[in-house]
Amino acid sequence: MIAILIYFGIAVAYVFFFAIASKFYKKGSAKKGLDIENINFLFMVPAYKEDAVIIETAKNIISQPDFGSKDEVVIIADQLKPETITHLEELKVTVIEVFFEKSTKAKAINSAMKSLESWGRKYNAVVLLDADNHLVEGYITKTKESYVSGNQIIQTHRIAKNLDTTMAKLDAISEEINNSIFRLGHHNVGLSAALIGSGLVMNYDLFVSYLRKIDVVSGFDKQLELDVMKDKLLIEYLEEAYVLDEKVRNTQVFETQRTRWLAAQWNFAKQNFLSAWVELFKNGNVDFFNKVIQFVLPPRLILVGVLGLMLIFSLIFPAYLTEIISLNALLWAGLLIATPTYLLKMLNMKVLLELPKVFFSMLKAILKIGKAKQKFLHTPHGA
Incomplete structure (x- = not known):
């Protein structure tokens, strides 16, 4: 029991520390008014069976007022319908069709980049987006200014596109907590921000x-993150550059999505746990060590659920009651600090009552992680 309390105690302290750190904002290194006219971005959007949303996403990007004449949008069409591809081509975006027996995001991106290379296309930077993502006005200018300022790898601020269901609200809160803890909090203490994909x-x-060098079934962004951190490259966080992301509307989609994420997290934790200690003590690589520790710690929802159950049992069978109450209080304090005010206003009894259902969906996701190791689990958008 003591070992379990120590493990959860480390996880709670981690959440609380970086939640507090997120409140002491350290301004990014981007400078306004820089010459960005000659900087060209490739907006790359992998789209696996995403006919419902991809056209609007393409329209959103090319309609941005600061979309440059040298910028380009590439849609990677993996099993899109012929009529969707025709519509995209009419929008004057580049469509690259890919065909795989077993599709993965990494395969699709690598295949598209080979085509671009064979065509002799050159770009300063790539902006990787999901098929449901929409840019908020000013995104392109802000990211180009950050890039010209010397930031080679930048994670921008992903926020909810929709808050139309209780599940979507919880998902939006979870995303912003992650932004506060794993991106802004880390940025503020001089560490790399976590990538989202x-x-x-x-x-x-x-x-x-x-x-x-990346060929994984799921979690390509985590592999990329580990690789760049191992090379001691800093990942900048640009909080003021917003990209809208569709939040899951029901627990079934949530479960599938989290199954994929948890499988990747567990896989990378096992593969890199020992090398993380070597990197820390031999090369002084705090970023890489910190990233692997993140993978080892339990997800926030599991923390909330398990510590909540432990509190109930400790009230019935008094044991370690003070410690468990303290951990619950510190965890909730950290989560509330990390949640933006506009989302805190949405917390009501209906949203809180959804938590047990979501917790058990998370437990089911843990039991299914073996499936995600064998094939890519797709979560549909626009449904």
Whole structure:
């Protein structure tokens, strides 16, 4: 029991420390008014069976007032319908069709980059987006200014596109807590921000060189994150550059999504746990060590659920009551500090009553992680 309390205690302290750190904002290194006219971005959007949302996403990007004449949108069409591809081509975006027996995001991106290379296309940086993502006005200018300021790898601020169901609200809160703890909090203490897999801006040549080495079923962004951190490259967090992301509307989609994420997290934790200690003590690589520790710690929802159950049992069978009450209080304090005010206002009894259902969906996701190791688990958008 003591070992369990120590493990959860480390996880709670981690959440609380970086939640507090997120409140002491350290301004990014981007400078306004820089010459960005000659900087060209490739907006790359992998779209696996995403006919419902991809057209609106393409329209959103090319309609941005600061979309440059040298910028380009590439849609990676993996099993899109012919009529969707025709519509995209009419929008004057580049469509690259890919065909795989077993599709993965890493395969699709690498295949598209090979096509671009064969066509002789050159870009300063790639902006990687999900098929449901929409840019908020000013995104392109802000990211180009950050890039010109010297930031080679930038994670931008992903926020909820929809808050139309209780599950979507919980998902939005979870995303913003992660933004506060794993991005802004880390940025403020001088560590790399965590990558999400979309809203990523990266030097094009760097992106190509790293992606060529990646071939995983799921979690390609985590592999990319580990690789760049092992090379001691800093990941900047640009909080003021917003990209809208569709939140899951029901627990079934949530369960599938979390199954994929947890499988990747557990896999990378096992693969890199020992090397993380070597990197820390031999090379002084705090970023890489910290990233692997993140993978080892339990997800926030599991923390909330398990500590809540432990509190109930300790009230019935008094044991370690003070310690468990303290951990619960510190955890909730950290989570509330990390949640933006506009989302805190949405917390009501209906949302809180959804938590047990979501917790048990998370437990079911843990039991299914074996499936995610064998094939890519797709979570549909626009449904």
